Structure formats: C-alpha cells, structure tokens
Amino acid sequence: MSDTVNKQLTRLPFPGKVVRGPGALVNLGSICQTQGKKLYVLGGKTALAKTKQSIYAGIAQAGLDIAAFAWYGGECSQENIDKLSEDVVSCQADVIVAVGGGKALDTGKSVGAKCSLPVVTVPTIAATCAAVTPLSVVYNNQGEFAGNLFLDDCPTGVIVDTSIILATPVSWLIAGLGDTLAKMYELRAAASVMPPSSLTISAVMNGQICYEIIQRFGQAARQAVEKQQLSDEFDSIIDAIILSAGLSSIFGGEKLRNAAAHAIYNGFTKIPATHAVAHGSIVGYGNLCLLALEQRPDGEIIEEIKLAKRCGIPTMLSQIADLSEAELQLACKASAAATAMHCMPFAVTAEMVLAAIRRIDQLAVQLKD
Numbered sequence: 423m424s425d426t427v428n429k430q431l432t433r434l435p436f437p438g439k440v441v442r443g444p445g446a447l448v449n450l451g452s453i454c455q456t457q458g459k460k461l462y463v464l465g466g467k468t469a470l471a472k473t474k475q476s477i478y479a480g481i482a483q484a485g486l487d488i489a490a491f492a493w494y495g496g497e498c499s500q501e502n503i504d505k506l507s508e509d510v511v512s513c514q515a516d517v518i519v520a521v522g523g524g525k526a527l528d529t530g531k532s533v534g535a536k537c538s539l540p541v542v543t544v545p546t547i548a549a550t551c552a553a554v555t556p557l558s559v560v561y562n563n564q565g566e567f568a569g570n571l572f573l574d575d576c577p578t579g580v581i582v583d584t585s586i587i588l589a590t591p592v593s594w595l596i597a598g599l600g601d602t603l604a605k606m607y608e609l610r611a612a613a614s615v616m617p618p619s620s621l622t623i624s625a626v627m628n629g630q631i632c633y634e635i636i637q638r639f640g641q642a643a644r645q646a647v648e649k650q651q652l653s654d655e656f657d658s659i660i661d662a663i664i665l666s667a668g669l670s671s672i673f674g675g676e677k678l679r680n681a682a683a684h685a686i687y688n689g690f691t692k693i694p695a696t697h698a699v700a701h702g703s704i705v706g707y708g709n710l711c712l713l714a715l716e717q718r719p720d721g722e723i724i725e726e727i728k729l730a731k732r733c734g735i736p737t738m739l740s741q742i743a744d745l746s747e748a749e750l751q752l753a754c755k756a757s758a759a760a761t762a763m764h765c766m767p768f769a770v771t772a773e774m775v776l777a778a779i780r781r782i783d784q785l786a787v788q789l790k791d
Contacts (some may be wrong), residue, residue: 451484458516465521554668600706605629683708689757706735714778
C-alpha cells in the first residue's frame with residue numbers, strides 16, 4: 423500500500439519569497455534573518471564588487487554577520503562546489519547568499535544543497551532563470567558542459583534588484599531573451615510525445631507565456647537597457663526571464679526541461695572559441711536550429727528569425743564564432759550526442775544538426791539581403 427502511495431506522490435519545490443524592483447537588495451536582511459544569523463556570500467568578482475556596499479546596508483538593521491565574501495571560482499564545477507562547501511563548514515555559516523550570473527547562482531545552490539543550508543539568490547544579470555530553479559548546470563574547469571545537478575529545493579529567497587540588472591551590458595539581457603524563448607520552442611517539441619498531464623501542460627503554457635511577453639516587450643526592454651531607463655516593459659521581461667521561465671522549468675521537471683537548443687549549446691561548449699558567448703545567446707540561435715530540425719516551413723522560420731533579430735539574438739553562426747569546418751563538425755557531433763537532444767520527438771544525428779545550421783544561416787542571409 424505504501425509503495426503505491428509513494429509512486430503517486432509529486433514533490434514540487436518553489437522559491438520561498440521573491441522581491442523584485444529597484445533597490446530590492448535592501449531586503450536581504452529581512453529575508454535572511456528568518457533563515458540564520460551568519461551569511462556566507464559567494465559570487466562573481468564584478469557582482470560582489472557592485473553589491474558589497476548594498477549587502478552590508480541590507481543586513482545592518484537585521485543584526486546579521488557575514489562570514490565571508492568569496493569568489494565562486496569562475497565555473498560551476500564540482501571542484502569549486504567542494505572547495506566552497508568546505509569553507510562554509512569551517513566558517514560555521516548558516517545561510518548561503520549567491521550573487522551574480524547563472525554560474526555563480528548555480529554554484530551557490532549546489533553548495534547550499536551539499537551543506538544542507540538555505541540559499542538566497544541575488545541575480546545581478548537577467549540571462550537565465552537560475553535564480554529560482556532547483557537545478558544547477560555543472561561544467562568542468564575548462565568551461566565544457568559536464569551535466570545537470572537536480573536539487574531537492576529552490577532558493578528560500580530571491581532578490582531581483584532591477585536597478586542593478588539595468589546597469590549591466592545589454593548583451594546579458596539578450597542572452598536572457600534567447601534562453602527564455604527556449605521554454606516555448608523546446609518544451610513544445612519535447613511535450614509533443616509525452617502523455618499530457620497538469621504538469622506538462624503547465625510547463626508548456628508557461629513557456630508560451632514567456633514567448634508572448636518577449637514578443638510584446640522584448641525589443642522595448644532591450645532599448646530600455648541601451649538607454650539606461652527603467653520601464654514597465656523592462657520589468658515584464660525580467661519577470662519572464664527569471665520567474666515565468668523558472669516556473670516552466672519547475673513544472674517540467676527532469677523530463678521536460680531542455681531539447682535541441684540546449685543540446686546545441688552543450689555541443690558548442692566543446693569549442694573554446696564559443697566560451698566568450700553567453701549561454702543564452704547560443705541557446706537563442708539553437709532555438710532557430712530546432713525549428714529547422716522540425717522541418718518547419720521557411721515562412722514560419724523567417725518570422726522567428728525576425729523576432730530573434732529584434733531581440734538582438736544571433737541568427738547566423740558567424741555571430742557566435744568563426745569556426746573551422748573541423749570545429750563545426752565536432753560541435754554538431756557533440757550536440758547530437760547531448761542528453762538534452764534525446765528530448766526531441768525524433769532521433770537527431772550530427773548530419774541533421776549541420777543541415778539545420780546551414781539552413782538557418784541561409785534563411786538569415788536571405789532576410790538580411
């Protein structure tokens with residue numbers, strides 16, 4: 423009887439509290455004080471430098487202590503996770519505060535899971551939904567994709583300070599737009615061969631919500647960052663990138679999270695020349711390749727290329743990196759072999775990936791001309 427009941431149990435983790443708006447970082451103390459007294463703050467070097475003063479101000483009235491400000495190591499690698507976890511234990515910290523981009527936040531979530539401590543995330547760019555999800559993307563120290571680490575819990579607090587995010591280069595927002603559009607393209611493809619349920623429908627519909635928000639506000643949000651002006655459109659896009667996309671990932675779970683776009687990104691990480699390009703920008707290009715793999719009509723793909731161009735997402739391989747033929751072949755082979763590619767509703771070969779890349783480049787050139 424108990425085995426039958428356990429098989430029917432569904433466990434959905436959600437972030438405990440989300441605060442979004444200009445100056446939101448001042449709420450760090452009130453969120454952390456319900457979790458513990460001694461904070462271990464880790465993150466990217468630039469992110470920590472930009473937020474250190476505000477972090478101290480945010481915890482001053484809460485009577486909290488900071489055990490350490492630590493660089494996360496530059497990659498969300500198992501080595502960095504282990505090293506930071508040892509330091510957290512030695513400092514006797516009881517709350518992890520992760521500050522920065524997706525790799526820093528994923529590192530913080532992994533450290534929190536290993537040390538059984540609550541985690542509060544402070545995204546300083548809007549390039550992924552990492553701030554809210556129970557997942558860490560793990561790389562090796564050379565920047566190559568190594569695998570996904572699925573966590574039992576989401577962060578207990580998420581502080582989205584839009585004034586900090588606005589002040590970052592527009593390339594990070596563009597990456598966020600590309601990564602978030604994948605929630606529609608990829609989940610639509612992956613769910614097409616899955617039995618429908620309340621969770622799969624919720625995941626796909628949240629992906630559609632992301633797509634519609636970006637259709638309406640993506641270009642205006644990009645312009646807001648370029649002009650350094652907060653706007654309602656910018657807020658809407660931040661919500662799509664971090665919250666709606668995060669919900670799509672939570673509802674989708676391990677079986678409905680990625681497909682060809684992320685597989686192509688994972689394959690491209692095998693080529694060092696692509697490491698300077700943000701995760702979401704390559705995923706955004708991979709979205710278009712996914713449509714080509716699905717053999718969608720030229721007219722439909724061209725409309726999606728237009729949307730990508732309005733958002734600033736790469737639409738040609740040359741906008742990512744100048745790859746040799748050997749490098750391109752290696753990337754296609756690695757993409758086809760990636761675990762995420764198995765979520766496509768049909769088998770995908772390296773030759774199919776290469777053909778998709780060629781087709782998207784050809785259509786993008788036609789549109790440009």
